[in-house]
Amino acid sequence: MPRYCQLVMGPAGSGKSTYCSTMIQHAEAINRSVQVVNLDPAAEHFDYPVMADIRELIQVDDVMEDDTLRFGPNGGLVFCMEYFAQNFDWLEENLGHVEDDYILFDCPGQIELYTHLPVMRQLVEQLQQWEFRVCGVFLVDSQFMVETFKFIAGVMAALSAMVILEIPQVNIMTKMDLLSPKSKKEIEKYLDPDMYSMMEDNSDTLRSEKFRKLTTAICGLIDDYSMVRFLPFDRTDEEGINIVLQHIDFSIQYGEDLEVKEPKEVEPEEGYENYDELFQDKTT
Numbered sequence: 001m002p003r004y005c006q007l008v009m010g011p012a013g014s015g016k017s018t019y020c021s022t023m024i025q026h027a028e029a030i031n032r033s034v035q036v037v038n039l040d041p042a043a044e045h046f047d048y049p050v051m052a053d054i055r056e057l058i059q060v061d062d063v064m065e066d067d068t069l070r071f072g073p074n075g076g077l078v079f080c081m082e083y084f085a086q087n088f089d090w091l092e093e094n095l096g097h098v099e100d101d102y103i104l105f106d107c108p109g110q111i112e113l114y115t116h117l118p119v120m121r122q123l124v125e126q127l128q129q130w131e132f133r134v135c136g137v138f139l140v141d142s143q144f145m146v147e148t149f150k151f152i153a154g155v156m157a158a159l160s161a162m163v164i165l166e167i168p169q170v171n172i173m174t175k176m177d178l179l180s181p182k183s184k185k186e187i188e189k190y191l192d193p194d195m196y197s198m199m200e201d202n203s204d205t206l207r208s209e210k211f212r213k214l215t216t217a218i219c220g221l222i223d224d225y226s227m228v229r230f231l232p233f234d235r236t237d238e239e240g241i242n243i244v245l246q247h248i249d250f251s252i253q254y255g256e257d258l259e260v261k262e263p264k265e266v267e268p269e270e271g272y273e274n275y276d277e278l279f280q281d282k283t284t
Contacts, residue, residue, distance in 0.1 A: 002060065002133050003098075003102075003130070003131055003132045003149065004101065004102045004103070004105040004132065004254050004270070005101070005104070005105060005127060005132045005135070005136075005165075006103075006104050006105065006132055006134075006135050006136075006137045006251050007102055007107055007120070007123075007124070007134060007135070007136045007137065007165075008020060008105060008106050008107055008137050008139065009136060009138050010139030010140060011139075011140065011157065011243040012109030012110070013141065014109065014141050015172055015174035015175055018047060018224075019108055019139060019172070019174060020036050020104050020106050021046065021047055021048045022187065022235045022241060023104060023241070023245070024036060024048045024104075026081075026238065026241050028198075029074040030242075032102070033102065034048075034050070034102050035051040035101065035102070035103045035104070036048055036051065036106060037050060037051055037052045037053075037054075037094070037102045037103055037106065038050045038054055038106050038109050039084070039105050039106060040106065040107065040109075041058055041077060041081070042060040042061050042076075042108065043055065043106075046106070047066070049095065051103070052091065054080070058083050060073065060076045060077055060080055062282045063080055063147065064076045065234060070279070071274060074110060076111070076261050077110055077268055078112070078117065081108065081113060081117075081119045083088050084119070085119050085122050085123070085264065091126075092130065094264050101132075101182050102254070104131075105123075111157060111160075114161040115160045115161075117133050121159075121164055122165075123164055124165050124167055131146060132162070133165065133253065133254070134167050134168075135168045135169065135170060135251045135252045136162070136169035136170070137169070137170050137248060138157075138161050138169055138170065138172050139172050139173075139233075139251045140171070140172070140174070140185055141174055141228070142173040142179060142183075142232070143178060143180075143183075144176060145173060145180065145187065146179075146183055146186055146187055148199075151177045151190050151198075152218065152219065155222055158228050159222070162228075168251035169276075170231065170247050171229065171230045171231070172230060172232075172233045172244060173187070173191070173231070173232050173233060174233045175233075176237075177234045177235055177236045179251075184255070190230065191229070191231070191232060192229060194221070194223065196218065196219065196223060199216055206271050208209075210235075225256045228282075230249060231243070232282075
């Protein structure tokens with residue numbers, strides 16, 4: 001039977017660890033088993049248990065302190081992820097071979113991992129070989145997306161991950177609970193955007209005709225092909241969290257192969273031998 005996983009991606013500070021923590025709590029509330037694997041070698045702490053932690057394999061601090069390497073924070077993280085790609089057997093050993101696994105991979109936030117480096121693509125291919133159905137979950141901070149051109153930048157970042165990974169992807173605006181009522185109302189137009197209208201509203205700010213044409217072409221591509229849409233994520237809204245999870249589950253067909261559980265047998269009311277007698281009595 002297949003196994004399932006989410007690659008939780010997005011820029012640094014977009015709320016990836018908070019998303020994982022919220023999903024763990026939601027899964028417990030609905031009696032569902034979900035595990036988390038930390039793939040960020042620079043992570044400092046998180047408030048949920050992990051089934052595997054890449055820091056047990058390699059840490060950014062150790063790489064930066066190595067006098068022979070002399071890497072900074074970004075170079076150190078890239079080195080760690082490339083080392084991880086050469087040691088997928090460590091991940092396989094920690095994941096085990098349990099059927100119906102549902103795992104969240106809390107990924108690093110460096111955007112180059114999803115634009116031109118092959119590490120995350122190699123991870124996806126390896127997970128698929130292990131019979132995982134993989135969904136990308138790309139997070140952006142809603143507080144960053146309240147302006148048109150910042151929104152376009154966020155869309156392009158999400159699109160780059162979709163292109164390089166070639167897996168189903170659900171894009172999410174996080175931290176909706178931190179927005180003011182005015183900002184929440186303003187951001188609604190970015191959840192299902194009309195790119196042409198947004199361009200017209202901001203036409204005065206585009207002084208260069210060359211870049212106006214480029215931006216218009218990008219907006220047209222996104223709008224005409226419905227390539228990127230965002231779901232709101234408010235960690236205090238259980239219904240909203242469930243909607244996000246349903247979108248992800250649908251994209252990886254979670255639940256189609258699960259066994260149907262028999263309902264618990266309940267004894268009929270006192271004085272009746274079976275449910276047929278009870279039903280007839282209550283309908284006459």
